[in-house]
Amino acid sequence: MQIKPEAVERCGDTVIHEETVNRVRELMPPDETLYDLAELFKVFGDSTRVRILWALDESEMCVCDIAALLGMTQSAVSHQLRHLKQAKLVTNRREGKTVFYSLADEHVRQVFDQALEHILEDRYE
Amino acid sequence: MQIKPEAVERCGDTVIHEETVNRVRELMPPDETLYDLAELFKVFGDSTRVRILWALDESEMCVCDIAALLGMTQSAVSHQLRHLKQAKLVTNRREGKTVFYSLADEHVRQVFDQALEHILEDRYE
DNA sequence: TGAATATATGAACATATATTCATATGTTCA
DNA sequence: TGAACATATGAATATATGTTCATATATTCA
Structure with a gap:
């Protein structure tokens, strides 16, 4: 599967693949959860x-x-x-x-x- | 279940529950494995x-x-x-x-x- | 080839943390 | 109560590590 160019912006300015970033952002758990997860692994x-x-x-x-x-x-x-x-x-x-x-x-x-x-x-x- | 006194030695000298320690020692994976495990968790x-x-x-x-x-x-x-x-x-x-x-x-x-x-x-x- | 761009990386700095040492706390027993 | 013992803990030290900054590397395109 090829990556289709979702945006033509440069990386420095906004984002290259803006749609991907936005989609993933919505799928991410709250930062607090991921922070707690990291804290637990730190103990391990x-x-x-x-x-x-x-x-x-x-x-x-x-x-x-x-x-x-x-x-x-x-x-x-x-x-x-x-x-x-x-x-x-x-x-x-x-x-x-x-x-x-x-x-x-x-x-x-x-x-x-x-x-x-x-x-x-x-x-x- | 009560812990039966397996040995009467003091903690400072040898071990209190020598049998337990020996048994657990044999069940433990090699140190290298546990070290690798910790290294992986460190990444997480x-x-x-x-x-x-x-x-x-x-x-x-x-x-x-x-x-x-x-x-x-x-x-x-x-x-x-x-x-x-x-x-x-x-x-x-x-x-x-x-x-x-x-x-x-x-x-x-x-x-x-x-x-x-x-x-x-x-x-x- | 040279400019532009995306990524990688070394050094430095700040922070986090594992262990040691000394000592405090809590419990038993004479 | 006081001595002996098991555990807990604060301070100090050494080490590990995440981020920043500057810069190197790799790729495209005019």
Whole structure:
């Protein structure tokens, strides 16, 4: 399919394909939604948090265990758990001195699985 | 279900729940995979790139059009398109002076949809 | 070939953020 | 109550990154 010239204006002035731009603009979700989406992905965009989420998908764990599993400081893990909780991706319950964290959302696994497909597809081509 | 004490060691020394940690450790994917996963999400974790991807999911577009749609500099858009291409999320074809970009992966939409469910779930509770 | 135009890119700057360190908070138990 | 321990958190630091600006590259057309 060829792109038909919708307008003859230069790029610098208005737009080259004005109709396309206008059509897509109407189809776009509100900026706030796309901003929230990016914010959520930003939370996923750190290997420490990804590892924590993956671990919690296997089992509820306390901070100390996560730190041991990942070979990280208790403080670093605690800071990241804070982010994950703010994003409502994990919840926690206290049992004495210990605080157990677990996944708060069943979508996480599905998002990860879809993203993994993209990665694996790239690897073996 | 109660957590049974698997070990009596202190957190500082070894691990509190050693069996859990060992079990989860074996279930975890290789670090490289989780690192790649985080890298991919890092690409999604910017509202400019999310908006570009969403736009391209609606229609193939040239750099100039994307810049006009988003109200951004051509340079800024071009830089971000570079990231998206490196992540193999978009491809491009040249037609004269114009370069058209389009989605390279059908998983993007699915990942976005899953993530949106999480967001919308949070909003109306 | 040279002017005009669309896109790409390197350097610089400002901002965001992950980890560390020190310390505070909360809980148990003697 | 006080000691021991698990977790949380504020400040500081180092690093990563998005945008801007200037400029390079690529293509068309007279």
